[in-house]
Amino acid sequence: MTAPWNGTVTVPGGKKELGETAREACIREIEEETGYRLRSLRLRGIAHILSGENEATGYYFSSRDFEGELRDSCEGVPFWHPAEESLSLEGINPFYSLLAPKILDETAPLFEAKILSDDRGICSFSFVNA
Template identity: 40%
Template structure:
């Protein structure tokens, strides 16, 4: 009989404009901090798309439309598999407002990559920009974190 894993579902969205800017979040938290894209946990009863729309609104004040699924990012924390669905969209409306999650602001892609990024954001960035990379599994080994991107 196969072992059953506990799974936690999350999401993240790269909101971008046509001037080469992305919406960045300087995340503040005990377990996860650094520059990242907004996102969060899927709540019971939500579709994954509903969840990412809600999370982006809660963390940025923007209402996004038509988020496109671009990849899956997952890793183990003990016996729990954390699965993050990665989206991107250039369709949004509203006024940008920071939240308790951290400061949100527009920044060029080049500047974003020079920021102190949250763990795994290099791989997330790659999947957002490379149509051939749609999944990343990160594994903690005795030699550090190993990323398998496919």
């Protein structure tokens, strides 16, 4: 991760490769970073993130249906932590703290977020139901 997020705790993720759908990218990134192969997943939200002159769109999925063995990768050392306690972890990434409640609430509707950040952190955000 880049400043100010490097060294923070967050979930696996990454960028879409040429020709991939967001769903395919999620499945690949999870397997590369954790060793788990997702069998099914659900789109929970989309975030439009603006930081200076850079803009990105993030697609957020959830899954409880996977197989494989947890393993380390060049991205870091993955670990399990109860979702309900994850927001209180030391060093938790601010994007995770902002988005996780909406992603983890299986009864919540699909969301769309707009997030403005700079080198100091998250400046502003808004959510709407998609």
